[in-house]
Amino acid sequence: MPHRTLIRGATVVLPGELARTGVLIEGGRIAAVGAPPHSRADEVVDADGLHLLPGVIDDQVHFRDPGLTHKEDLHTGSRACAAGGVTSFLEMPNTVPQTVTVGALTEKLARAARRCVVNYGFYIGATAGNLAELKRAGRTPGLSTPGIKIFIGSSTGDMLVDDQERLEEIFAETTLPITAHCEDEATVRANRARLKAEGPLTVHDHSRVRDHRAAVTATLRAIDLAVRHRHRFHVLHVSTADEVEILAAHRDFVTAEACPHHLFLDTSDYARLGTLAQMNPSLKTAADRAALWRGLIDGAIQIVATDHAPHTLEEKEAAYPASPSGVPAVQVVLPLMLNEVNRGRCSLGDIACWMSDGPARIWDIVGKGRIEEGRDADLVLVDMSLVREVRNGEQLTKCGWSPWHGTTLQGWPVRTWVGGRTVFANGRVETEPVGREITFDHGRGGYWATQT
Numbered sequence: 001m002p003h004r005t006l007i008r009g010a011t012v013v014l015p016g017e018l019a020r021t022g023v024l025i026e027g028g029r030i031a032a033v034g035a036p037p038h039s040r041a042d043e044v045v046d047a048d049g050l051h052l053l054p055g056v057i058d059d060q061v062h063f064r065d066p067g068l069t070h071k072e073d074l075h076t077g078s079r080a081c082a083a084g085g086v087t088s089f090l091e092m093p094n095t096v097p098q099t100v101t102v103g104a105l106t107e108k109l110a111r112a113a114r115r116c117v118v119n120y121g122f123y124i125g126a127t128a129g130n131l132a133e134l135k136r137a138g139r140t141p142g143l144s145t146p147g148i149k150i151f152i153g154s155s156t157g158d159m160l161v162d163d164q165e166r167l168e169e170i171f172a173e174t175t176l177p178i179t180a181h182c183e184d185e186a187t188v189r190a191n192r193a194r195l196k197a198e199g200p201l202t203v204h205d206h207s208r209v210r211d212h213r214a215a216v217t218a219t220l221r222a223i224d225l226a227v228r229h230r231h232r233f234h235v236l237h238v239s240t241a242d243e244v245e246i247l248a249a250h251r252d253f254v255t256a257e258a259c260p261h262h263l264f265l266d267t268s269d270y271a272r273l274g275t276l277a278q279m280n281p282s283l284k285t286a287a288d289r290a291a292l293w294r295g296l297i298d299g300a301i302q303i304v305a306t307d308h309a310p311h312t313l314e315e316k317e318a319a320y321p322a323s324p325s326g327v328p329a330v331q332v333v334l335p336l337m338l339n340e341v342n343r344g345r346c347s348l349g350d351i352a353c354w355m356s357d358g359p360a361r362i363w364d365i366v367g368k369g370r371i372e373e374g375r376d377a378d379l380v381l382v383d384m385s386l387v388r389e390v391r392n393g394e395q396l397t398k399c400g401w402s403p404w405h406g407t408t409l410q411g412w413p414v415r416t417w418v419g420g421r422t423v424f425a426n427g428r429v430e431t432e433p434v435g436r437e438i439t440f441d442h443g444r445g446g447y448w449a450t451q452t
């Protein structure tokens with residue numbers, strides 16, 4: 001008989017409603033929603049006063065494995081996920097070697113099977129010369145990948161593809177969904193040269209080098225490609241108010257995400273955080289930050305993802321611009337958002353849409369994203385009254401720091417299940433590689449094709 005777990009007494013965040021009801025897990029799946037409190041089970045979890053959410057699906061992480069494992073690896077990154085209520089992640093191709101061939105992707109999947117505590121998927125990255133591999137990835141039956149990542153704007157890992165002819169080819173000839181880092185390289189270079197001529201750069205200049213115009217120009221360019229080629233497209237880490245407006249005009253076709261650093265930090269934070277607040281796209285103004293929240297609430301931005309990008313403290317302490325861009329966030333993203341629920345900015349239903357159902361629909365993920373009978377038992381139990389401070393010393397990411405160190409938040413995950421198995425409870429985090437390869441069914445057609 002498969003192991004049966006009954007979670008009873010929790011307020012369950014279901015599609016469209018919250019209900020105080022029992023959830024029965026059997027054989028790694030949700031066997032029943034609405035299970036009576038005395039249902040037969042091998043294990044009963046009394047969850048009075050707690051809320052049960054679908055596990056978070058983070059569609060943008062950089063876990064540095066292989067090749068940069070002094071910063072993070074698939075084991076440490078996935079354990080940080082488990083402690084943060086993130087039950088599935090999609091990882092970016094800027095590792096060493098880069099994930100730019102079907103072979104490298106297959107190798108990464110095999111590596112993940114040996115190391116990951118939560119579920120995993122990997123993008124295939126575009127280069128100026130791997131069109132054949134991108135096409136092959138779309139034609140390889142059973143190959144697990146959410147889609148193609150293009151750096152239309154350079155960042156960590158030297159993967160820039162901004163030649164128009166190459167971009168046209170990729171959008172015209174490939175079949176997998178495409179996502180992109182949008183910052184216009186020509187604008188960034190011109191800004192950098194101009195500012196350098198005025199004097200030595202400091203981290204405050206990062207938002208002038210990678211300015212509004214860089215983000216808006218590249219996002220417009222990418223959306224133009226997607227619309228002309230009728231190619232499914234998702235904009236990563238939106239950072240400006242102008243992009244929110246552009247996205248609002250293209251809703252029903254393009255999808256987009258906002259990251260916690262752009263939602264919770266702005267240019268005023270350089271004074272406090274220095275290069276710990278350096279990331280690409282750069283932080284923008286408080287007005288941009290407010291616009292991102294409005295975009296989420298209004299639906300111009302559909303999801304929240306972290307862009308978890310760990311670098312060691314030693315690396316981050318280098319003087320700008322030698323300091324690398326990126327911040328870690330998988331362990332804190334859910335508490336940051338739950339704190340906003342407590343502050344009245346959004347609801348638990350919004351969190352489930354933005355962080356579970358939305359990413360599952362955008363990337364055609366099979367069996368995840370909602371608490372529904374038959375779906376995978378990837379779940380997170382949260383205590384909305386728990387107040388705790390984010391501490392560097394408690395971060396499971398190998399880099400061991402958080403830009404939110406010292407921030408007090410109300411609303412924290414207390415238990416996480418991946419495929420029905422507890423991977424985080426009572427402060428203990430799983431070490432066995434119980435995560436599974438995510439299955440994608442791109443025939444579903446993505447977010448806009450699956451509106452319910």
Ligand code: DOR
Nearest residue numbers: 155156279280309325326
């Ligand atoms: O700040 C960033 N860091 N943005 C990216 O797009 C890449 C990331 C990294 O991999 O370090």
